[in-house]
Amino acid sequence: MKLKFRRGWIAAALLLAQGGAAEAHIVAARLGDFYMGALHPFTDLQDVILWTATGVLAGSLGASRGRWLILVFPLGLLVGLPLGRIFGAASAGLADAAMMLAIGLMLAAATRIPTSALCAISFGLAVMRGAANGADLGPDTDRVLFAAGLACVGYTIITLTMALTVVFRGTESDGSAPWRTIAVRALGGWIAAIGLMMASIVLAS
Amino acid sequence: MTAMRYLRLALVVLATLMQPSMLGAHEASLGVLEFREVRPGAFIGRWTMEPSIGAGRIDLRVPPHCFLRLPEMNCGQKGLVGSITITNLGANMSAVLIKVIPIAGEPRSYTISTANPVVSVLGTGAPTLEAWIELAKTYVNYGIDHILLGADHLLFVLGLIWIVGGGWRLVKTITAFTIGHSASLAAAAFGLIGVPERPLNACIALSIAFVGVEIVKQQRGTMGITARYPWAVAFTFGLVHGIGFASALAGLGLERSLLPAALLFFNIGVEIGQLAFVLLVLALIWAHRRLDAVVPRWGEALPAYAIGSVSMFWFFGRLVRVFAAI
Known part of the structure; x- marks a missing residue:
């Protein structure tokens, strides 16, 4: 049973490490480049996990701290896009893994940054x-x-x-169940574990 | 009007004139190819509506047993049965209607679109369940595509949400918009009303500008007509937008017997896309409230001016196209 789990973990980690974004380009043929840009991140599990982890981290710190990301995060994507074209994908597997590990650990430890x-x-x-999203775009x-x-x-x-994270966690004053805090921390542990596995695979390959 | 206002107007007109090519993006690019059976299994094909990218650039694939070299197509004894596809549909070419006119029996129409790139020709006879399913799949997808690519329609809906907020008022307003555009879509598709596409598109742009002005009025504390009777405004402009939706269907030249069903499925697709957009906007409004992330007082008018500017940009661009066509 343990062996099965281990195989599953390795398969999942390999999927994360080597997930391609080429499938997203089918979208362009149907709905154009705006929707291709909108759906491109969903074809890469690294994007899905890292973006969600960032949102959960910001939400767990409270609305007053997190809300700055509404502007900062899309701005960062816009800055990164042309850089990807010039320098290629700055995001290597190891950098993604390190980010996942760092954000996951911060969540797990409930760090108040x-x-x-x-x-x-x-x-x-x-x-x-x-x-990373802008690196492999076609010339057209x-x-x-x-x-x-x-x-x-x-x-x-x-x-x-x-x-969603702010609502899920609630506030300390409304006496929300402590299990919610534990759930968010546990999620952080999972994200950190995925990051660690990804880093191991990248370093081993 | 101050000098500054004249300057702004001049800039908008200048920008519009410089980039008219961008403004046709929402106009459907369609082609109609007709195959007329001249003897059993042998067809003569011709483009009755040539696609804007040129007929020669269309990569049409017919069933393997058919030999195609336009204008001739020979399918032998088996006849024209099987899959037809176009491999290079995309942003420049969104749909092609294939009309098959057999020696005996009713003509059939098949729409190959980016949403439904492969169609099955099912031979002559009464429509089968497969034919209905194919029709539904094609037109629901076409409706979803049309609303998602129609930034003007979505911007109008966004303006309505901005004015009305949430709750039952929004439900009533969106329902009125739906009833309005469904009614005019049906009327236009059945040929009861007809409005030229280009002036209509200019009117659609103006309807968005109207909503932008209404938002500014509301922010200044004046109750505009949209704030007082949102459902009436939504219904009225829904009629205009519906004719716009119909223009997407009109070019397909569907046979009359299939039109009601195609219309229904297309409308269902439009509603699915519109509902998804409304729910997304409402979810984002909810999220902003939860995060207490509201637009600062000095920036409250920005969205309204953005909506107004974009719509006027479209309006002038579309007006240029109206005059260019005369």
């Missing part, structure tokens, strides 16, 4: 993932529309994830 640090981490992550892709779609989906995911 200041707003400026949260914004800096989120901006850095968004630049990195923006570059309308980059302005793609960037608009990417920024819109970044804004949407971060805003909704933060709000």
